Amino acid sequence: MPAQLVTRLLDRIMREKGKPKRIRTDNGPEFISREFRDWCGAKGIKVQYIQPGRPMQNGYIERFNRTFRENILDAYLFEDITQVQILAEEWMQDYNYNRPHDALNGKTPAEYKALPAACRH
Numbered sequence: 255m256p257a258q259l260v261t262r263l264l265d266r267i268m269r270e271k272g273k274p275k276r277i278r279t280d281n282g283p284e285f286i287s288r289e290f291r292d293w294c295g296a297k298g299i300k301v302q303y304i305q306p307g308r309p310m311q312n313g314y315i316e317r318f319n320r321t322f323r324e325n326i327l328d329a330y331l332f333e334d335i336t337q338v339q340i341l342a343e344e345w346m347q348d349y350n351y352n353r354p355h356d357a358l359n360g361k362t363p364a365e366y367k368a369l370p371a372a373c374r375h
Contacts, residue, residue, distance in 0.1 A: 257287040264293075276300040280312055321349070 268274075277294065279285040281303055294301050304311035326345050332338050351363055358366040366374065 255284055257284045257289040257293075260284045260290060261293040268297075273297060274299060276302050278302040278304065278312060280304055280309070280315075281306050318349075 264277075277299055279301065284290060285301070285303070291301065309316045322342075322345070326338075326341055330337075330341065332341075354360045354362055355366075361369075
Protein backbone atom coordinates (compact mmCIF):
# COMPACT_ATOMS: atom_id res chain seq x y z
CA MET A 255 0.00 0.00 0.00
CA PRO A 256 1.60 3.31 -1.00
CA ALA A 257 2.33 5.90 1.71
CA GLN A 258 -0.09 8.35 0.11
CA LEU A 259 -2.97 5.88 0.57
CA VAL A 260 -1.85 5.12 4.13
CA THR A 261 -1.92 8.80 5.07
CA ARG A 262 -5.34 9.32 3.42
CA LEU A 263 -6.75 6.39 5.39
CA LEU A 264 -5.19 7.67 8.60
CA ASP A 265 -6.72 11.11 7.97
CA ARG A 266 -10.13 9.46 7.63
CA ILE A 267 -9.64 7.40 10.79
CA MET A 268 -8.53 10.48 12.71
CA ARG A 269 -11.70 12.34 11.69
CA GLU A 270 -13.73 9.48 13.19
CA LYS A 271 -11.60 8.48 16.18
CA GLY A 272 -9.30 11.38 16.97
CA LYS A 273 -5.56 11.86 16.66
CA PRO A 274 -3.18 9.38 18.30
CA LYS A 275 -0.12 10.53 20.20
CA ARG A 276 2.00 7.94 18.42
CA ILE A 277 1.84 5.22 15.79
CA ARG A 278 3.75 1.98 16.29
CA THR A 279 4.65 0.30 13.04
CA ASP A 280 7.05 -1.98 11.26
CA ASN A 281 9.70 -0.77 8.84
CA GLY A 282 7.73 -1.31 5.65
CA PRO A 283 8.40 1.06 2.76
CA GLU A 284 5.10 2.86 3.24
CA PHE A 285 6.04 3.71 6.85
CA ILE A 286 9.67 4.71 6.37
CA SER A 287 8.84 6.92 3.39
CA ARG A 288 9.43 10.65 3.57
CA GLU A 289 5.74 11.22 2.83
CA PHE A 290 4.59 9.22 5.87
CA ARG A 291 7.22 10.71 8.19
CA ASP A 292 6.42 14.26 7.01
CA TRP A 293 2.68 13.62 7.46
CA CYS A 294 3.25 12.38 11.03
CA GLY A 295 5.48 15.37 11.78
CA ALA A 296 2.90 17.82 10.46
CA LYS A 297 0.21 16.17 12.62
CA GLY A 298 2.41 16.04 15.73
CA ILE A 299 2.31 12.24 15.83
CA LYS A 300 5.36 10.36 17.04
CA VAL A 301 6.35 7.32 14.95
CA GLN A 302 7.57 4.37 16.98
CA TYR A 303 9.24 1.79 14.75
CA ILE A 304 9.77 -1.78 15.85
CA GLN A 305 13.25 -3.24 15.53
CA PRO A 306 13.79 -4.82 12.10
CA GLY A 307 13.17 -8.57 12.21
CA ARG A 308 11.27 -8.32 15.52
CA PRO A 309 7.57 -8.67 14.57
CA MET A 310 6.73 -9.67 18.15
CA GLN A 311 7.22 -6.02 19.08
CA ASN A 312 4.07 -5.28 17.08
CA GLY A 313 2.10 -8.26 18.37
CA TYR A 314 -1.41 -6.85 17.93
CA ILE A 315 -1.05 -6.35 14.19
CA GLU A 316 0.80 -9.64 13.76
CA ARG A 317 -2.09 -11.44 15.47
CA PHE A 318 -4.59 -9.56 13.30
CA ASN A 319 -2.64 -10.45 10.15
CA ARG A 320 -2.54 -14.13 11.10
CA THR A 321 -6.25 -14.21 11.93
CA PHE A 322 -7.19 -12.42 8.69
CA ARG A 323 -4.98 -14.72 6.63
CA GLU A 324 -6.46 -17.87 8.23
CA ASN A 325 -10.09 -16.72 8.13
CA ILE A 326 -10.17 -15.07 4.72
CA LEU A 327 -7.14 -15.48 2.49
CA ASP A 328 -6.52 -19.17 3.24
CA ALA A 329 -10.21 -20.08 3.52
CA TYR A 330 -11.48 -19.09 0.06
CA LEU A 331 -10.67 -19.36 -3.62
CA PHE A 332 -11.53 -15.96 -5.03
CA GLU A 333 -13.08 -15.25 -8.41
CA ASP A 334 -12.02 -11.58 -8.50
CA ILE A 335 -10.83 -8.67 -6.38
CA THR A 336 -14.40 -7.52 -5.69
CA GLN A 337 -15.14 -10.80 -3.94
CA VAL A 338 -12.03 -10.34 -1.78
CA GLN A 339 -13.09 -6.80 -0.89
CA ILE A 340 -16.63 -7.82 0.05
CA LEU A 341 -15.54 -10.75 2.21
CA ALA A 342 -12.78 -8.70 3.83
CA GLU A 343 -15.18 -5.87 4.69
CA GLU A 344 -17.74 -8.27 6.19
CA TRP A 345 -15.02 -10.00 8.19
CA MET A 346 -13.55 -6.71 9.47
CA GLN A 347 -16.98 -5.50 10.61
CA ASP A 348 -17.48 -8.72 12.55
CA TYR A 349 -13.91 -8.68 13.90
CA ASN A 350 -14.09 -5.06 15.05
CA TYR A 351 -17.65 -4.88 16.40
CA ASN A 352 -19.25 -8.28 17.06
CA ARG A 353 -16.51 -10.61 18.22
CA PRO A 354 -15.48 -10.75 21.88
CA HIS A 355 -11.96 -9.41 22.47
CA ASP A 356 -9.52 -10.80 25.00
CA ALA A 357 -8.27 -7.27 25.65
CA LEU A 358 -11.83 -6.28 26.69
CA ASN A 359 -12.24 -9.17 29.15
CA GLY A 360 -14.16 -11.26 26.63
CA LYS A 361 -16.66 -8.54 25.77
CA THR A 362 -17.52 -7.15 22.36
CA PRO A 363 -16.56 -3.50 21.80
CA ALA A 364 -20.22 -2.48 22.11
CA GLU A 365 -20.58 -4.34 25.43
CA TYR A 366 -17.38 -2.79 26.72
CA LYS A 367 -18.38 0.70 25.65
CA ALA A 368 -21.72 0.29 27.48
CA LEU A 369 -19.96 -0.43 30.79
CA PRO A 370 -19.66 2.38 33.32
CA ALA A 371 -16.14 3.85 33.18
CA ALA A 372 -15.42 2.58 36.69
CA CYS A 373 -15.94 -1.02 35.52
CA ARG A 374 -13.50 -0.81 32.63
CA HIS A 375 -9.91 -1.87 33.17
